[in-house]
Amino acid sequence: MKKVFFATSNKNKYLEAKAILRSFNIEVEWLKGDYPEIQAESLEEIASFTAKWVAEKTKKAVFVEDAGLFIQVLNGFPGPYSSYVYKTLGNHGILKLLEGETNREAFFISVIAYCEPTSKPATFIGKVNGTIAYEIRGNKGWGFDPIFIPTEGEGKTYAEMGPKNKNKISHRRKSLEKFGAWLSKYYEKE
Secondary structure, eight states, rough: OOEEEEEOOHHHHHHHHHHHHHTEEEEEEEEEEEOOOEEEOOOHHHHHHHHHHHHHTTTOOOOEEEEEEEEEGTTOBBGGHHHHHHHHHHHHHHHTTTTTOOOOOOEEEEEEEOOOSSOOOEEEEEEEEEEEOOSSOOOOOTTTTEEEEEEETTOOHHHHHHHHHHHHHHHHHHHHHHHHHHHHHHHHHH
């Protein structure tokens, strides 16, 4: 079994990645900590910067994950600023911004950036389309989970689905599966 290090401060993300990548015969070890995260216009740029920084500092093959909620009527806001917007406005703030709006289309994107100490980062993107609810629904979730209704979610928010069901269809699962498939082939070449 090949080993890769996941640089994140989020235990839930680590456990999800560990379970998903195990099916690709990849062992995930947690590099717990807070790492620099630049402000940029794209999730790929943010994740790539952090992956490269951590790989160079630790001398390990690492990956990081960054995600964002993109709301169509708000021109993609909060997008790459999702974490900051969640901390400052929260779900109530997003719902307030959408008061009176009938177009509630949105999508979540997850970007995995993988980097070795002497290489350029490789990125893998997972996307889930959906809509924004009219009120906060469900209590088993974090971040924007209580207001995001994935198209595949049978009308439930991520929070109403609970972590087990959310993780079956999530944007993070999709990016992790792409990464796992690529990494398995990459290791075969060695």
